[in-house]
Amino acid sequence: GxxxxxxxxxxxxxxxxxxxxxxxxxxxxxxxxxxxxALGQGPEFLTYxxxxxxxxxxxLPSDRFFAERPEGSVSxxxxxxTQQEDSAVYLCASSQKGREQFxxxxxxxxxx
Amino acid sequence: QQQVKQSPQSLIVQKGGISIINCAYENTAFxxxxxxxxxxxxxxxxxxxxRPDVSEKKEGRFTISFNKSxxxxxxxxxDSQPGDSATYFCAATLSGGYxxxxxxxxxxxxxxx
Numbered sequence: 001g002x003x004x005x006x007x008x009x010x011x012x013x014x015x016x017x018x019x020x021x022x023x024x025x026x027x028x029x030x031x032x033x034x035x036x037x038a039l040g041q042g043p044e045f046l047t048y049x050x051x052x053x054x055x056x057x058x059x060l061p062s063d064r065f066f067a068e069r070p071e072g073s074v075s076x077x078x079x080x081x082t083q084q085e086d087s088a089v090y091l092c093a094s095s096q097k098g099r100e101q102f103x104x105x106x107x108x109x110x111x112x
Numbered sequence: 113q114q115q116v117k118q119s120p121q122s123l124i125v126q127k128g129g130i131s132i133i134n135c136a137y138e139n140t141a142f143x144x145x146x147x148x149x150x151x152x153x154x155x156x157x158x159x160x161x162x163r164p165d166v167s168e169k170k171e172g173r174f175t176i177s178f179n180k181s182x183x184x185x186x187x188x189x190x191d192s193q194p195g196d197s198a199t200y201f202c203a204a205t206l207s208g209g210y211x212x213x214x215x216x217x218x219x220x221x222x223x224x225x
Binding site (some may be wrong): 004027033035041042043048056067091093095098099100101103104106107 | 116118122153155156157158201203209211212213214215216217218
């Protein structure tokens, strides 16, 4: 009866490194979302998947950000050449199509 | 572009008091307005939600008031308890499609004994 899980929970990267953040959605959830939450702010939408199809990536801040969900379950958010402004909590949420989103605990990324 | 504005940024309320958080939105296409509660180290969790065809929705100690003409809505927490201490986000979305959520900036609520 697990909820959405994310790993790692904390990631420290040196500026310029690539990072990969993993999301395990609730089993059977078709929809998967990634959000970015800066310190003291509300989450901001990054991208949306329906099964394996990435239907909306309008919130990705630059071409250094890439997300995938190749088999329609686990998703990975990859950030290339990390910058200090990428420091934030990255939240994953999943839902049955059109229903309530359930959020994971997030991955806190710190770029030094 | 901040489409959902939220105030206050922080709020301290005594146990048993009423906590009030206000939000305003700009996009008239929004038709579903959820509130989320977030504890430190956790993701947001849906608390209560309202559609604009009703002016008020109550669930236990939590009430949403909605003013469609003013494009404003608020959360009232009655008989606030220390366990309510958390960050609260108002949000807005479109009920059709995949419901990309637009969040407010959050209100950090502290309920003191």
